Amino acid sequence: MASIPEINDARDVFSQISPSYDIVRSAQPERVHEPGYYGLPILKRPFWKWEIALYFFFEGVSAGTSVLCSVLRATRGRRHREMIRAGRTLSFATMLVCPPLLIADLGRPERFHHMLRIWKKTSPMNHGAWALTGYGLLSTIQLCLIWPAWRLPFGKRIVRLLQRLLPESVVDVLGMPFALTMISYPGVLLSTTANPVWSHTHFLGSLFAASSMSNGAAALALLSARCKDEDLHRSIGRFEDAATTAEAAALALYLGTAKKAARPLFKGKQSGLFLIGAIGLGIVAPALLRRARSPVLRSVVAPLLSLAGGAALKWAITYAGQESAMDVELANHNAPMIEGQAQTRA
Amino acid sequence: MNEGLVQIATDLRDTWTRPEPPAAQEETGFFTDTTLCIGCKACEVACKQWNQLPADGFNWTGNSYDNTVTLSDTTWRHVAFVEQHDAATDSMRWLMMSDVCKHCQHAPCVEVCPTGALIYNEFGNVYVQQDVCNGCANCVVGCPFGVIARNKADGRAHKCTLCYDRQKDGMVPACAKSCPTESIKFGKVSELREQARQRVEQLHARGETDAYLYGNETWGEYSALNSFFLLKDKPIVYNLPEAPRRPAAHLKRNYLFSFMASVALTAVSALLFSGGERG
Numbered sequence A: 001m002a003s004i005p006e007i008n009d010a011r012d013v014f015s016q017i018s019p020s021y022d023i024v025r026s027a028q029p030e031r032v033h034e035p036g037y038y039g040l041p042i043l044k045r046p047f048w049k050w051e052i053a054l055y056f057f058f059e060g061v062s063a064g065t066s067v068l069c070s071v072l073r074a075t076r077g078r079r080h081r082e083m084i085r086a087g088r089t090l091s092f093a094t095m096l097v098c099p100p101l102l103i104a105d106l107g108r109p110e111r112f113h114h115m116l117r118i119w120k121k122t123s124p125m126n127h128g129a130w131a132l133t134g135y136g137l138l139s140t141i142q143l144c145l146i147w148p149a150w151r152l153p154f155g156k157r158i159v160r161l162l163q164r165l166l167p168e169s170v171v172d173v174l175g176m177p178f179a180l181t182m183i184s185y186p187g188v189l190l191s192t193t194a195n196p197v198w199s200h201t202h203f204l205g206s207l208f209a210a211s212s213m214s215n216g217a218a219a220l221a222l223l224s225a226r227c228k229d230e231d232l233h234r235s236i237g238r239f240e241d242a243a244t245t246a247e248a249a250a251l252a253l254y255l256g257t258a259k260k261a262a263r264p265l266f267k268g269k270q271s272g273l274f275l276i277g278a279i280g281l282g283i284v285a286p287a288l289l290r291r292a293r294s295p296v297l298r299s300v301v302a303p304l305l306s307l308a309g310g311a312a313l314k315w316a317i318t319y320a321g322q323e324s325a326m327d328v329e330l331a332n333h334n335a336p337m338i339e340g341q342a343q344t345r346a
Numbered sequence B: 001m002n003e004g005l006v007q008i009a010t011d012l013r014d015t016w017t018r019p020e021p022p023a024a025q026e027e028t029g030f031f032t033d034t035t036l037c038i039g040c041k042a043c044e045v046a047c048k049q050w051n052q053l054p055a056d057g058f059n060w061t062g063n064s065y066d067n068t069v070t071l072s073d074t075t076w077r078h079v080a081f082v083e084q085h086d087a088a089t090d091s092m093r094w095l096m097m098s099d100v101c102k103h104c105q106h107a108p109c110v111e112v113c114p115t116g117a118l119i120y121n122e123f124g125n126v127y128v129q130q131d132v133c134n135g136c137a138n139c140v141v142g143c144p145f146g147v148i149a150r151n152k153a154d155g156r157a158h159k160c161t162l163c164y165d166r167q168k169d170g171m172v173p174a175c176a177k178s179c180p181t182e183s184i185k186f187g188k189v190s191e192l193r194e195q196a197r198q199r200v201e202q203l204h205a206r207g208e209t210d211a212y213l214y215g216n217e218t219w220g221e222y223s224a225l226n227s228f229f230l231l232k233d234k235p236i237v238y239n240l241p242e243a244p245r246r247p248a249a250h251l252k253r254n255y256l257f258s259f260m261a262s263v264a265l266t267a268v269s270a271l272l273f274s275g276g277e278r279g
Helices: A010-016 A020-028 A050-077 A081-104 A109-116 A125-146 A156-165 A168-191 A204-223 A228-265 A271-289 A295-324 A328-332 B004-014 B042-050 B108-112 B140-141 B164-168 B172-177 B191-207 B247-275
Strands: B029-035 B076-085 B091-100 B116-120 B126-128 B184-188 B213-215 B227-231
Touching: A020 B213, A050 A081, A050 A125, A050 A168, A050 A295, A050 B247, A081 A109, A081 A125, A081 A204, A109 A125, A109 B004, A125 A156, A168 A204, A168 B213, A168 B247, A204 A228, A204 A295, A204 B247, A228 A271, A228 A295, A228 A328, A271 A295, B004 B191, B029 B091, B029 B191, B042 B076, B091 B227, B108 B116, B108 B227, B108 B247, B126 B172, B172 B184, B172 B227, B184 B191, B191 B213, B191 B227
Parallel strands: B029 B227
Antiparallel strands: B029 B184, B076 B091, B116 B126, B213 B227
16 A cells, blocks of 8 residues: 655645646746846836936036026126126026926826925925925026116016115025035935935935036036136136046945946946946046147037036936846845844845 | 816815824734735735726736736736745745735835825825825835836826725725735734734744744834735745835935035135136
8 A cells, every 4th residue: 555645734745746846847947046036126117217317417507507607706796797697597598498307207297386285304306396496486586687687578677676676696695505405406316216226325416416516617618618718717627627526536436335236337228328428528538628728629628528428427327227126136135335234034 | 268277276275285184093004924825816806906907918927827027006916926946855835925015114105205195194004195196206216115106097106005995984905805815914003913923933833934024123224014924935035125225214314415515516616716816
């Protein structure tokens, strides 16, 4: 008489029918051994795409230029009124692009104002919506104050009233915190997510901020290209160097802290844009060209490359989130920055 | 024309009107005991049916019996199937887990939501107010479990509501109601946690020493989950992260470094610009 196999639990049942399990194994030999769950991603792909990448670029140029115009007005306002006027106009124009981009990105564009129904401490996007509202308003007022009322097509009376009531210095001081928030929050918005390439670092905010300041400086350099004042050129050039240095330092800190999470920037679709565009053309080339003899290279080509590099940086990092979300290994250990606390379970 | 304007005015008024929220009740949640799951997918079906969620198509993945693949805006329960073969004994075991929104105590989706559409309702459940959500998709990148997603058709974020409507009427959520083995248990979180601890003890006593609770308490930087699980293998085997990220824990430091960079560069610009002749 054949002995009846002892069956204690489900495992024993399967061991009795193992020959048929071999068929299952041969049908899907690799999938079973893929890391995690059939190699499927843990995270969802970000919905943030070109609208957001372009927004980061335009608002960076706008706020960077705005801050530098305020500084320029406070330090040598009388001498460079034309220059500040051009800067303010550029800042306003690039600011105007921002709300449409943000609204277009929404699933429900007609509900954009819902961002402004509350103030929320923990939501950088909420801070950004408020900052953009305040910044948009103040940059409009700044534009009104700097253009002579008679040159405006309409609204002459309101502008004259504004000019009488509001001293430029007061508006500049009021606008500064808003502009600085516009410069500082975009990287933080990306960083406070679960997406590894954005969040495994505390320096993405600084990187975007430095890039925006350097883009603002590049915009001013372009606008001052025809200006004869050598002293101004020198000051702007020096500041461009300072901002580029800060950007390079922030980039080093970002890559150093993000470590493995920065992989999508070196391999994959965004690597060319990041390495050649953001670093090569955006940081290295302008720094070298600013030392060139030719004034065209110095004050036209260099700032243009710097601006293109800023766009490339923000585009590459925004889109790197797409690939980073697919990384199972990093999504599994998604909290590497708090040491000794991550509890492991066998 | 006039009616349209009135409608717009009413909508605008409603946007900034906040009625008194219902009085807080004891927190409710799910305890999903995967050792009891038989992979029948009754929870998936019941969820789709009650919440009137559309089908996701008939796609064969070849990943065991799992053709649902993942939680999404239209799938709020997902049964994972894991076939494990032990070469040493040439034996096999099934792991099945009904996955769902974790209803985190400190939910990243709630923390990053800029409109206040995502809230903790009176039962302590994480809930999307569909009349507020504007589809910014910040919650999608905020969630470390990949639960919430934006719907293409209606442009808003959707996920498990823990059957808020049923709870309001004193009913059990559809998935828990339909679960034939009580693998999905619904109840007050404090009671569920106690129940879960006892279940682990029971399993350990029977020699099933690999049983443990996932999300029963705070771990790493992450909060406890109000919808937690009893697992028998590493979390990643069920596509759950071992160390999920809580974005808000890093907010202050990110802002600090970011403002340091922008303020310092502004100061540098002031120094450099004032260095020349004054105008």
